[in-house]
Amino acid sequence: MNRRSLGARLRDLFGSQDQDFYEELEDILIEGDIGPATAAGIIDVARAEIRGRSSRDRDRFFQLLKAQLGENLRLEPLEPVEGSVNLILVLGVNGVGKTTTIAKLAHCFATQRHKRVILAAADTFRAAAIDQLVVWGKRLAVPVVRQDPGSDPGAVVFDAISSAVANRIDLIIADTAGRMHNKVHLVRELGKIDKIASNRLPASAYKKVLVIDATTGQNALRQAEVFHEAIGVDSIIVAKYDSTAKGGIVVAIARDLGIPFSFIGVGEKPGDLEPFDRDSYLNRLLEVQ
């Protein structure tokens, strides 16, 4: 496994007089996790561009590369609608950064944007998950709706919505268990929450948001496929983009699933969340690291 960044490897390739330029290019792109279709498209563009030129124009190639990589990338902010309780249901497998991302979202909407926010501890499977959310709630001065470990996650979300309606809350951010490994489990576990939320909230005020870990490459694409098929994902947040030279998987997910991206996590602190910006994402993906 080559741990150097996509950008660094591509720059080296341009600096060399490699006879196997296109094979090398293909390897680098595939190992960059951007997906075979996008890689093939880039190679076609590179061939057309480079043919007939006496020297390879690296800057021009990087411009074309950026355009190709960003072609299918849809960006959509997570914007709570006015005049309704909103729910962001946060999905994702264990360890991707879900709970930290919830803290970041709470900081963004409650602290920075002065919305009335509560958290819902609907990962009831692990007592530690509830405790972790309660700690964040205290730190951020955001109330947490919780029940005992092992209780029904649907009931936690039901309670949170009732409490939000009664207290004129703008936004509920709900944690969910990340232990499901296949679609049957996902539908069973999340289907009930989904039904409760859909019944009680207008579609525009209810978003299912998947957190993926930028460091995991192809696994993130598989997770997105499974969650999307199971309950439909409205938006993706990429966590841990600070700690990886990878992140090309975003391009593959955008192309294969067409799900929009909303935020990008760049650290462990509540302030380390940025709106997903096409240029800064692509520049970071292609920069030398």
Ligand SMILES: Nc1nc2c(ncn2[C@@H]2O[C@H](COP(=O)(O)OP(=O)(O)O)[C@@H](O)[C@H]2O)c(=O)[nH]1
């Ligand atoms: N560097 C970095 N670490 C992160 C980021 N988001 C989460 N983490 C870390 O990843 C680990 C797992 O996070 P957690 O939120 O508990 O994941 P969960 O199991 O999905 O709820 C923790 O050590 C977090 O501090 C991020 O954007 N950057």
Ligand SMILES: [Mg+2]
């Ligand atoms: Mg968690």
